[in-house]
Amino acid sequence: MQPIISISNLSKTYANGFEALKNVSLDVRKGEIFALLGPNGAGKTTLINIVCGLVNPGTGSVRVGGHDIVADYRKTRSMIGLVPQELSMDAFETVFATVSFSRGLFGKPSDPAHIEKVLRSLSLWDKRKDKVMTLSGGMKRRVLIAKALAHEPEILFLDEPTAGVDVELRREMWAMVRGLRDTGVTIILTTHYIEEAQEMADRVGIISKGEIILVEDKDVLMRTLGKKQLRIELREPLAAVPTSLTSHGLDLAESGGMLVSTYDASADRTGITALFRDLAREGIAIRDVETRQSTLEEIFVGLLEERA
Amino acid sequence: MNIHAVRAIYRFEMARTFRTILQSIVSPVISTALYFVVFGAAIGSRIPEIGGVSYGAFIVPGLIMMSILTLSISNASFGIYFPRFTGTIYELLSAPVSHLEIVAAYVGAAATKSVMIGLVILATAALFVPLQIEHPLVMLLFLVLTSLSFSLFGFIIGIWADGFEKLQIIPLLVVMPLAFLGGTFYSIEMLPPFWHVVSLFNPVVYLVSGFRWSFIGAADVSVWTSLGMTVVFLLGCLAVTGWMFRTGYKLKN
Numbered sequence: 001m002q003p004i005i006s007i008s009n010l011s012k013t014y015a016n017g018f019e020a021l022k023n024v025s026l027d028v029r030k031g032e033i034f035a036l037l038g039p040n041g042a043g044k045t046t047l048i049n050i051v052c053g054l055v056n057p058g059t060g061s062v063r064v065g066g067h068d069i070v071a072d073y074r075k076t077r078s079m080i081g082l083v084p085q086e087l088s089m090d091a092f093e094t095v096f097a098t099v100s101f102s103r104g105l106f107g108k109p110s111d112p113a114h115i116e117k118v119l120r121s122l123s124l125w126d127k128r129k130d131k132v133m134t135l136s137g138g139m140k141r142r143v144l145i146a147k148a149l150a151h152e153p154e155i156l157f158l159d160e161p162t163a164g165v166d167v168e169l170r171r172e173m174w175a176m177v178r179g180l181r182d183t184g185v186t187i188i189l190t191t192h193y194i195e196e197a198q199e200m201a202d203r204v205g206i207i208s209k210g211e212i213i214l215v216e217d218k219d220v221l222m223r224t225l226g227k228k229q230l231r232i233e234l235r236e237p238l239a240a241v242p243t244s245l246t247s248h249g250l251d252l253a254e255s256g257g258m259l260v261s262t263y264d265a266s267a268d269r270t271g272i273t274a275l276f277r278d279l280a281r282e283g284i285a286i287r288d289v290e291t292r293q294s295t296l297e298e299i300f301v302g303l304l305e306e307r308a
Numbered sequence: 309m310n311i312h313a314v315r316a317i318y319r320f321e322m323a324r325t326f327r328t329i330l331q332s333i334v335s336p337v338i339s340t341a342l343y344f345v346v347f348g349a350a351i352g353s354r355i356p357e358i359g360g361v362s363y364g365a366f367i368v369p370g371l372i373m374m375s376i377l378t379l380s381i382s383n384a385s386f387g388i389y390f391p392r393f394t395g396t397i398y399e400l401l402s403a404p405v406s407h408l409e410i411v412a413a414y415v416g417a418a419a420t421k422s423v424m425i426g427l428v429i430l431a432t433a434a435l436f437v438p439l440q441i442e443h444p445l446v447m448l449l450f451l452v453l454t455s456l457s458f459s460l461f462g463f464i465i466g467i468w469a470d471g472f473e474k475l476q477i478i479p480l481l482v483v484m485p486l487a488f489l490g491g492t493f494y495s496i497e498m499l500p501p502f503w504h505v506v507s508l509f510n511p512v513v514y515l516v517s518g519f520r521w522s523f524i525g526a527a528d529v530s531v532w533t534s535l536g537m538t539v540v541f542l543l544g545c546l547a548v549t550g551w552m553f554r555t556g557y558k559l560k561n
C-alpha cells in the first residue's frame with residue numbers, strides 16, 4: 001500500500017547554518033500510530049513543521065497522500081491536523097469560537113454538530129463558552145487538539161501532546177488517540193515519554209541529531225532489541241557466584257541476595273532450564289523468581305549510547 | 309479558493325475590532341472633535357476661506373485621511389503581528405490558504421474598520437462644520453482605496469516588525485510627518501516653490517488632494533494623478549507582500 005506520508009532525502013539547514021535534519025527518509029503508513037522518539041533538539045519538531053508547512057523544506061521531497069507538500073499544499077494541508085508543541089492560542093476567544101475558526105481556516109463549511117462532537121470527545125463541552133485564557137494548561141492542550149480535529153483531518157500530528165498533562169488525563173488522551181486511529185486517522189506523535197510510545201505506537205522511529213537511526217514495528221523492536229532479565233531472590237545471600245554457575249553469565253545483586261541473569265527472550269534456547277538445574281545441584285535455595293522485559297526506554301538509551 | 313478561510317479570518321479580525329469598539333471609535337471621534345475645536349473654530353476663525361470654503365470645511369478631508377492612514381496601519385500591522393508574537397500564526401501557516409487569501413482577509417478586515425471609522429469621523433465633522441460633498445462616489449472610492457493601501461502597508465510592517473517598538477516606529481517617524489506635511493491643514497499651493505516641489509514626493513499629498521477634490525471640487529493636483537498615485541502605492545505594497553510570502557520572510561524558517 002502507498003504510504004500516506006513519504007519523506008525522502010529531506011535535509012534542512014536553518015538560516016544560522018545549523019543542520020537540523022540530515023538526509024531523512026521515512027514512510028508513514030495509513031492508519032497507524034507512529035511515534036517519533038528522540039532527545040531534545042533531535043529535530044522532531046523541525047520534521048513535523050516541514051510536513052505541515054511551518055518551516056520551509058531544504059532539499060529532498062515530502063509527499064502527503066501522494067501529493068507534494070509544496071506544489072499541492074492545499075491538498076496536503078487540508079489532510080493534516082497539527083497540535084503544536086507550544087501552547088499558543090487566542091486567549092480572548094471562547095473555546096467554541098476558536099475551534100470553529102480552525103474548521104473554517106482549513107476550508108470546511110461550518111458544522112456546529114461536528115464541533116460539538118469533538119469538544120465532547122475531549123471533555124471540553126462544558127467549557128465551550130469559556131474564554132481560552134481562563135482554562136488550565138491541560139485544558140488548553142485539549143483545545144489545541146480540538147482545533148486540529150475541527151476539519152476532520154486524515155492525519156494528525158501531535159508534537160508532545162502530553163507534556164504537562166497529568167497521568168489520568170494522559171490515559172484519557174491515549175484512549176482518545178486510539179479511538180481516532182480506529183476511525184482511520186493516521187497519527188504521528190512525538191514524545192519524551194517512552195512509556196507513551198510503548199503504550200500507543202504501532203511503529204517507532206528514533207531520531208537523534210537530525211538523523212533517523214531506526215524505524216521499526218514496536219513489537220519487533222521490543223522483541224529483537226528487548227533483553228529479558230531473570231531475577232532470582234535467594235533464601236541465603238551468596239558471597240560470590242559459585243564457579244560452577246559462571247557459564248550462565250550471572251550477576252549478584254542486592255548484597256548477594258539476588259542472582260540476575262540477562263537473556264535473549266527471542267532465542268530458541270534461553271538456558272533457563274539448565275540454570276535452575278545447576279542451582280538445584282549447588283543446593284541454592286530460591287525464595288522467589290521474577291522476569292522483566294526491558295522497556296523501550298532502556299532500548300532507546302542503549303541505542304543512543306551505542307552511537308555516541 | 310478557500311473562501312471559508314477568508315471568511316473565518318475576516319470574521320475573527322472583525323470580532324477583535326468589535327471587542328475593542330469603544331476605543332476604536334471613541335478615540336478618533338474625540339481627537340477629531342479636538343482638531344475642529346482648535347483648528348476649525350479657534351484658529352480657523354482667523355483664517356480666510358481656502359478654495360472657496362471655510363477653513364473648517366477645508367480640513368475635513370485631510371483630517372479623515374490622517375486618521376485613516378494611522379488607523380489602517382496600526383490595525384493591520386497589529387492584526388498580523390499579534391499572532392506572530394503569541395505563536396498562533398502556526399495555524400495560519402499550516403492551513404490550506406494562499407498568500408493572497410491571507411492578505412485579502414487581514415487587509416480586508418483592517419480596511420473595513422478604517423472605512424467605518426472614516427465615516428464616523430465624517431459624521432462627527434458634520435456636527436462642527438457645514439459639509440458639502442461634491443462627488444460622493446469618488447469620495448467613497450478614495451476612502452476605500454486609501455484604507456486598502458495603508459492597511460496593506462500596515463500588514464507589511466506587521467510582518468517586518470520583530471518587536472513592539474518597530475511596530476510603532478514607522479507610523480510615528482514616517483507616517484505622522486508625511487500626513488502633517490501632506491496638506492492636511494493647508495493647500496500645498498501655499499508653500500514656497502521649493503517645498504511645493506518636495507511635497508510632490510509625498511504620497512499623502514495625492515491622497516489628501518484627491519479626497520479633498522471629492523468634497524469641494526478643487527484640489528492641489530489633478531484627481532486623476534491622485535487616483536493613479538494611490539493605485540501605484542497599492543500595487544507597490546502588493547508586490548512587497550507577495551515577495552514576503554514567497555520567500556517566507558520573517559514568517560518561516
Ligand SMILES: Nc1ncnc2c1ncn2[C@@H]1O[C@H](COP(=O)(O)OP(=O)(O)OP(=O)(O)O)[C@@H](O)[C@H]1O
Pocket residue numbers: 014015016018020038039040041042043044045046047085561
Ligand atoms: N529557527 C531555528 N533556527 C535555528 N536553529 C533552530 C531553529 N529551530 C530549531 N533549531 C535547532 O534545530 C534543532 C532541532 O530542533 P527541534 O525543535 O526540531 O528539536 P526537537 O526534536 O523537537 O526537540 P524537543 O524535544 O526539545 O522539542 C535544535 O538544535 C534547535 O536548536
Ligand SMILES: [Mg+2]
Pocket residue numbers: 044045046085159
Ligand atoms: Mg520539539
